[in-house]
Amino acid sequence: MLRKPPHPDYRFTWVNRMAEIPQSAWDALAIPLPTPFLEWQWLNNLETSGSATARTGWLPNHLTVWRDRTLVAAAPLYLKGHSYGEFVFDHQWADLAYRLGIQYYPKLLGMTPFTPAIGYRFLIAPSEDEAELTALMLNEIDHFCDRNQISSCNFLFVDPDWQPFAEQAGCLPWLHYSYIWQNQGYETFDDYLHSFNANQRRNIKRERKAVAQAGLQIKTLLGEQISHALFPKIYHFYSNTCDKFMWGSKYLTRHFFEQLYPNYRDRVLLVVASEETDPHHVIGMSFCITKGDRLYGRYWGSDREIDCLHFDACYYTPIDWAISNGIQLFDPGAGGQHKKRRGFLATPNYSLHRFYHNRMQQILKAYIHEINGMEQQEIDAINRDLPFRQVPDS
Numbered sequence: 001m002l003r004k005p006p007h008p009d010y011r012f013t014w015v016n017r018m019a020e021i022p023q024s025a026w027d028a029l030a031i032p033l034p035t036p037f038l039e040w041q042w043l044n045n046l047e048t049s050g051s052a053t054a055r056t057g058w059l060p061n062h063l064t065v066w067r068d069r070t071l072v073a074a075a076p077l078y079l080k081g082h083s084y085g086e087f088v089f090d091h092q093w094a095d096l097a098y099r100l101g102i103q104y105y106p107k108l109l110g111m112t113p114f115t116p117a118i119g120y121r122f123l124i125a126p127s128e129d130e131a132e133l134t135a136l137m138l139n140e141i142d143h144f145c146d147r148n149q150i151s152s153c154n155f156l157f158v159d160p161d162w163q164p165f166a167e168q169a170g171c172l173p174w175l176h177y178s179y180i181w182q183n184q185g186y187e188t189f190d191d192y193l194h195s196f197n198a199n200q201r202r203n204i205k206r207e208r209k210a211v212a213q214a215g216l217q218i219k220t221l222l223g224e225q226i227s228h229a230l231f232p233k234i235y236h237f238y239s240n241t242c243d244k245f246m247w248g249s250k251y252l253t254r255h256f257f258e259q260l261y262p263n264y265r266d267r268v269l270l271v272v273a274s275e276e277t278d279p280h281h282v283i284g285m286s287f288c289i290t291k292g293d294r295l296y297g298r299y300w301g302s303d304r305e306i307d308c309l310h311f312d313a314c315y316y317t318p319i320d321w322a323i324s325n326g327i328q329l330f331d332p333g334a335g336g337q338h339k340k341r342r343g344f345l346a347t348p349n350y351s352l353h354r355f356y357h358n359r360m361q362q363i364l365k366a367y368i369h370e371i372n373g374m375e376q377q378e379i380d381a382i383n384r385d386l387p388f389r390q391v392p393d394s
Contacts, residue, residue: 010133011066012140018044018076021064025071026123035119035159036291037112041264043076049256052113056251057082061108063137063144072125073133077141078113079150081105085251087116087334088156088176088351093360097151102357108145110155114251116334117296118178118349120155121162134165138354145356152360155352163350171352172364175372177379179337179344181319181330189320195343200387204342207308208316214306217279218313220321221270222290230270231261234287237301267291269321271313273302286313295322297332315342337382346382 015021018040026040036042046052047060058078065073082105083090097104111120122137124130141153155166157178167173186192193201211218221230235257242250260268273284284302288295300314314332319342322330332339340346355361 009067010072010136012137013064013066014144015062015064016060018047018060018062021062021071021074026074029071029074029123029125032126033119033121033123033159034292034294035117036267036289036294036296037115037117037119038076038121038123042267043112045256045259045264046113046252049253049259051252051256052078057084058113063140065133065137070125072128073137074123075110075137075141076112078109078111079106080109085114085249086111086156088154088174090154093364096363097357097360100357100359102151102360103149104151106150108141108150108153110153111157115298116157116178117331118157119159120157121159122166130162131165131168134162135169138166138169138171142354142356151357152353152355154354158350158352160350163352166352171354172368173350173352173372174368175375176349176351177346177375177382178331178334178349179339180347181322181332181342181344183323183328183330186323189316189323192319192323192343195388197387197389200341204316207311210308211273211306211312214309215276216273216283216306216309217276218271218273218317220317221272223266223268226261226265226268226270228261230272230282230285231257233282233285234260234270234299237285237303238287238299239301240303241299241301269295269318271317271321273306273309273313284309284313286318288318290327293326293328295327295330297330299333311338311342315339315344340382340386343386343388345386346379348376348379 023040030039052058052060057080061077061079063075063077064071083094086109094104122134124133145153155171158166163173184195193204196204232254235254238252239250267289269288269290271286271288272282274280274282283304284306286300287298289298290296295318297314297318300310302309318330332344353364355364
């Protein structure tokens with residue numbers, strides 16, 4: 001689909017498959033970014049594995065911007081007929097639209113599917129004016145939504161460095177929070193433990209000891225250390241966890257995980273729990289992605305209920321690895337207030353929205369500040385309750 005560009009140097013095109021975009025051109029924009037989840041291989045894998053497709057309610061509809069034959073900007077976008085797999089719960093807006101007699105779906109969504117990790121943004125070459133091109137791309141999105149009767153465009157878990165450009169172009173920010181661990185200059189795991197009060201230090205030591213007493217060993221495997229046979233096991237554990245605790249949330253296919261082995265293994269960190277007497281018998285695993293100085297916990301599962309294994313495999317061992325490998329930020333994944341007991345602060349993140357029905361946009365503008373204020377109060381209350389050691393005033 002082509003349209004006369006609003007700027008003489010740019011050509012805007014919409015594409016329905018990552019495979020239509022040269023990987024080298026896309027990654028020239030994506031690889032320099034801190035997030036790994038906007039890279040071509042990850043996004044293409046979601047599509048070719050059958051995870052993010054029209055059948056699952058995630059119709060790829062990516063915007064690309066070209067100058068001659070050079071890709072200078074891109075936005076991974078999806079047309080949605082539901083709100084599943086987003087981790088920003090907009091059901092109140094959908095309910096409001098219904099009561100006003102407004103059709104809420106379909107909507108246009110910018111995020112990496114099924115990935116509640118901060119970092120979404122338009123990919124823009126450093127040679128371009130980021131503010132200008134963001135505004136031009138949003139204008140193109142507005143025209144697309146108008147032509148196709150799309151109710152809204154929404155960008156979730158946005159990169160805070162890109163957010164001001166989108167706000168300047170008319171997007172309204174909605175505040176949320178994630179639980180994030182930040183390295184406070186720790187050199188050892190004991191340094192991390194020392195940040196807690198005495199009671200929580202004892203709790204963490206007891207939890208790690210419980211795993212050892214269960215006769216388990218835990219090891220970390222990165223990139224080429226991971227055998228091909230472990231990738232189907234990741235799906236097995238992911239699937240089991242979804243079936244037990246998150247019914248209806250099994251978004252990724254077996255093929256998605258198997259495709260990581262040849263094309264994305266360098267980003268994968270596995271935390272593998274096995275029996276000391278039989279190290280090849282893997283009974284639990286957490287699956288993480290790492291890039292630069294960042295670590296992201298994604299999925300976890302185990303074949304047996306073992307006291308505190310979840311805490312060790314998903315938090316303590318990844319933190320230990322993070323400290324040893326210069327990681328500054330660890331996002332353990334969605335949900336779970338139990339994370340705050342392990343030193344993960346409630347950390348603000350924003351989604352950005354614009355409705356194309358005047359009444360909905362007016363209500364959003366009128367109340368979003370109040371909504372954000374209440375969310376900030378909750379963030380402050382959570383962080384006041386963290387079990388950190390009290391440092392005497394000097």
